[in-house]
Amino acid sequence: MISKIKKSFGGKLFIFFLIIGIQPLLFMTAAAYINTNQMISEKINSSIYENVKIVGNLLDSSLETFLNMARFISHSDDVKTLLNKEWSDGFDSRFIDVQKVYKLTNLLTVAHKNEVPVYIVGVKKYNRFSTTDHLPPIYATLKGEIFNQIDMAAKNETIYTQRRFDASKSKDIVLTLGRKICDDASDEILGYVILDIYDEYFDKVLDNVKVFEGNNVYVLDKNGVIITDKQNKNMTGFKFYDEYYNMVMNNEEGKFSCNIQNIDCMAFFTTLPNTGFKMVEIIPSKILYGDKRVIIKSFIIIALIFSLISIGASLFLSKNLSRPINYLSGLMKKVEKGDMDVKFDLKRDDEIGLLGDSFNKMIKKTKDLIDKVYIKQYLLKEAEFKELKSQANPHFIYNTLESINCMARLKDYEGITDMVTALGKFLRYSLNKDSDMVTIKEDIEQVKNYLTIQQIRFGDKIKINFDVDERLYDKKILKFLIQPLVENAIIHGLEPKIGKGFINIKGYIKDDLIVFDIEDDGVGFGRSPKPGFGLGMKNVDKLVKIHYGKEYGLSIPENLDITCVRLTIPNEE
Template sequence: MIGLNGDRYFSDEYLPSAYNDIRENWGIFRKAQQAKGSLAWDTNYSVSSFEKKDVVLTAGRSIIDPKTNEKLGYVMIDVKDMSFASLYKPSEVNAKEQFYLLDKQGYLVTSVPSVNESADAVDLAALDRTLSGDSGFMDITWKDKPSILSYYTSDDAEFKLLSIIPLKTVEQQDNLIFNLTWNFALIGIIISAWLAYYLSKTVTRPLYKLMFLMNEVEKGNLNIRFSSKYNDDIGIFGLRFNRMLSRLKSLLQDSYEKQLRLQESEIKALRAQINPHFLYNTLETVNWLARLNGSSDISKIVVSLGDILRYSIRKGNNMVTVKEDLKQLQNYLTIQEFRYRDKFTSQVDIDEEVMERLIPALIIQPLVENAIVHGMESKTEEGTIHIRLRAEASGMQILIEDDGVGVDPETFALISADMVEATSFETLGIGIENVRRRLYLSYGEHFTWSLSTEPGKGTRIEIFIPDHVKEGNSYA
């Protein structure tokens, strides 16, 4: 403690010569005066009992009378180099690293480990660059070895902390980090491989099981099922596989039963062939007896009936030419005109170009029968049935028109409801319903059907059928 009145108080054996006189415009005195009671730092030189100069770190401040605010003197604390060295305990990593604490002039305050260079400027080629910068690092040669120097400036710009470490030490640390990185990477690869194996085992094993089951299905075994305790994609796929097998087994069973029924029907049909042949022979006998007795009308009816019977139960394609179907219609009209003598007459008007077009067999005859039964039977005077077939650009028009008794409004409303709902034509009888169903099977939604009637004036049925017919789910 240094008083302005000349008093001196010190803890060492001797008072350093730098404190003999108070020079307020120099060094630590000037900084302490400018700090106005706050702590100030500076490097200073103290003299020990052996007159050996040491660079010390000095902390100083002014002593102010709190009552009068008058400056009474200064308090100075010198921290020697050995005090810093005793606080530093190098670790294994930085044992080869050198630290320097410099003042702003480049003089050494302390170093760790101590290099006995106190009171001397540090001999570094990069010292000027270090002192002029705030912080950074650079490559230098230190003790004939490539090294890295890093430096940092204190907040008050009074001191520089330098660190010098040999490049080889850094490389050793890099190698250590590199080895640690590779070790962690290797561990990660091992863990990833184990996870990949585990996941592939949980995924591929069910897939192999499914493949095995599929091979069994190919061999005809439909009783197998896939079982899984997981609800993942494989489990859902297995569930769908089981449903497919159940559906396939059901379809095969249905197909087998249908095949059995078909075989039974064929057997019954073979057995029933005896009856048509017997009927044909009987009708032929009646025909010859009628001719021998001069009954040409009976012979004509029998021949027409035989032709109709053969045409109705014939085998082969369901599609016939218009010419063939009209021939059987004429046989039917021949029989009905004998039965309903003087009840009606028929007029057939056919475009020649439609004669070779294909239509479903027995399409026109049920419509004419409907006109006779529902239009002519209850009519008192003679009526007329018009049958017209007209060629059109993309198909053919069939028109059946009579001047019979017609249909009452209530019945016609029921018929119209059946047509709109595309259900059945039971109101007009089985024949009309059969025609409508067979047209739908042959042409799908591509045919049109219209019916109009007026009580006491007759009924008109108009059908348009296209040139193509339905084959499976397509049209040809």
Template sequence: MKLHTKFLLSFVLIILIMVLMIGTVIYQVSVNTIKSNTANYSRFLIGQIGINLDKRTSDIEELAFELFRTSSLDRTLAQENLDPANQVFRSKEIANYLSHLVYSREYFQYAAYVEPNGDSHQIGRVFDASPTGTGLADEAHLEKIQQKRGKALWYPGPLGTVMMAKALYSLTSGAYAGTVILGIGSDHIENLYTEINRLTSANILILNEDNQLMEGSGNVPGFAAYFMEKKLYLEENLPSPSFTWNRTNYLFTVLSTSMDKWKIVQIISVEELTRGTSAITFWTVSIIIISLLVASILAAILSKSITVNVRMLLQSMTSFSVDFSHKIIVPKSRDEVGLMAEKFNLMAEKIKELVNSVYHEKLLKQKAEYRTLQFEYKALQAQINPHFLYNTLESIYSMAKLKGEEQIGELIYLLGSLLRESLGRKGDILPLRDELDYIRKYLDIHQIIYEDKIEIIYELDESLLDSRVPKFILQPLVENAIKHGIEEKPGKGIIRIGCRAEGETLLLEVSDNGIGMDDQTIDQVMNPEKYPGQPVKDKHTRVGIISVHKRVGILYGSGYGLAIRSVPGEFTIIQIRLPIIREEERDEEEGYRD
């Protein structure tokens, strides 16, 4: 894509992301605010419903007791061992009490009275309003009512009614005087919240103190049955209670009235709450579309103005690359691209000057090639000198053999072989086997010179002889053992050369039984920079040792190198730590590099 297109798409993408983020946040905040406000409003409404419900039910409870108090039923029930006539009178008093109670309010459907001895009396407002199912025959139910000590018990009843049961006690003796049961039409409870349900599109459930759903409060929808089945009414203290039924989310509010007599539950679907957010959605989407259109136009203008200098610069570079003709660019602005165009003007002028000097450079190159040939010729001449030296040494060796000087001849032969090998070996890394062969020849010369004063012992692990090591790594150590260990100590000197493996590390050791070194001398050998100006005995050998240490560190890292252990007058051991590198590993590495 062109730079102009990239700028345009970048601007549009950034604006799209920002507008979508802002729109999404505004929409979510609006919806959450609606939910929060609705929840608060719902809690306020069901609070009012709870107050009204407490008032209505308390009025019913007080009315039942007030009619009992003003009737003569209390005195009649206090009589014992009644004759048949008084028994009839007693039943008449009970019937009068129930009749006055049922017809005192139009919403009372039926009433029942259970005497202390268990006899029951019932009356209904209409002929078919039977109090069947009121629990009159359930002794446990009656015992539960008595245990409430005059506090009313409310529970769902048959035929669309709500039941109120209350134990009565004598005004004079305080003894249990029976139980009164009232059947109240559910409309008397439902009209407290019917209008609220219509306005809020919610569903309100009434639960008694035993968490029983008052079925008289209307038909129970499926989500309300699910709510009761899962006992979600116990989660009234959650900050934002909700549940999902039939792939629909519902919010619910639970409020307990005073003395925990009733629980008022309001359930409303989230779809109903957010139904009014369609306008928010419409305007959010509209603003996003309009913003993108305006932003695209502005982005196109801005990207074109930004890239005008780039187009001019590109055209000039294309023309210059063809025939080195350059027309001065006059940038439209002084931004970074405009400055780059000015710099290109200067660069083009410099390039033209360089092109003009190419011919002169070609002449200089020809002269340089001629000089290179001369240097190669001189290098070829220099290679003749070592061969002359080899031939001379071989001639001396032959003359010594002819004259019977076997030892001198052997010495000359070893020296020539050693010199040929030291000058002829190529590369900085070679097998340990070749390095040991070189050391053997080097030590053979010294054994001829020192005769029986030197004994050489090799302690080698044959499996390590193909390992790769740096060239000339052992010679400075062996030379140090001879010069500073064996020569300065009377008696026979023993030099040990060994190799062994320690994990993936190759250990090379050169030891002697010479005069040894103290700790200060060892530190001076390994760290000469710490002792500036101090005289060093045989500087050549000491430089060779520290050179080996530094070479190993450069090649393999700080974990490898030399370590010296010595006891004055007894021995010196120099150990070299190297990584084990096999011949086949080196070949694979070189093949990979190729």
């Protein structure tokens, strides 16, 4: 179907108009989509960057406030006085100092909306202070990891990432801020101030991140360890994903594609300026660029609508322009099939009209020429056909009369009678000039008359087998096509052979063709000592080609153990 469209004039016009119409449309649609897609992507990325930075700055500012609280407490004279107290100084004196510290911590924490437990742990084990009801066991001994971290910190303060459950508040602690408290004069360590940051604080901050369904936000410390995240809550203390760790830690900010739990995502990250923490927002790509899909669908629908309009217009134009050409082409096909009574009758004043007039003149001249040539060729062909037929009958008659002569010399009167009777039937069939076409059954009977004469000549030397499909009996065939082939098999195949032989006459239908195979086990092709080998076969082949066409005639099948000549003619009703 497609190849027919490509070959036809109308099809080529249609394809041409289609290309002219759709190509610019597709180009403009693609350009508009690319520009729109780029603009939307830039706006989305810019919006997310800004949002992440704003929330990051808010978080950074809050954490810096907590650190300033710890710094203020560590420099407080009241705190240092408390930590320098001895147990022997008396309860009343210690009570007064504790109240001063309470006022200080309350003053620092009351202005903050989030609850932040503050612990002051002195080197002297009885110097302990807590804004909560109790001191967590993890801070009861100075051998804990948090104190080691503070001691090793360059600025006497550290931020320690851990997830710990506070049973008294039923809250998770994810971050601890710690700082040394030193004596101003001797720089001796008097104790430590510790602030615990609850996870709910980060949740409140991260709620300000622009909501995308299925997004997650991670807060990482300076070492790339996850402090908390918005969704999972079970990765605190673990390093960020190995395959993306270097990307985040080695750059101040940026974005990258990633795959988290078999979901394609986009990641946006920034670095908090004060704490050096990293904030990473991860959003599923299908959610992030959902608006882009709507735009893609819109562009596709618009492109399809205009494409259909373009196709319709191309089809309309190509049909109108190609209709007279197709009409003229149809007339030419009719002429090709032999119909010379055609005429281009469209009234047009353009080049196609001139072409139609020239076609009509050409047909008229062609008809006149054919009429002259056809009559001449028909007469020549008929004369050649009759000449070939006349060559077949005398050849056999001469052979038969020679046999009768031999039998007369031998005084075989009964054989002479049978042979003359068979010869009479043969000649009566041959001399019947009603038609050159007979039924296959009639022609097979003529072959049998011929073989009757030959069997009288050769006796039991030749065994004859007929295998003809009865469906062929009523079909028409040209006279004397089978008999010369049988005669050729006997004279040039079986007669020179020493000993007995056979001849098979087969008739069947194959691939909508009528086929006759004449088989014998004689001396084979080219081995006959008798003159005239192949003359009968050439005459039959020529007769078939003159009457039926050049694609029909005789052939010699290969790879057979016996000699076979195959006659092929069309299967006509």
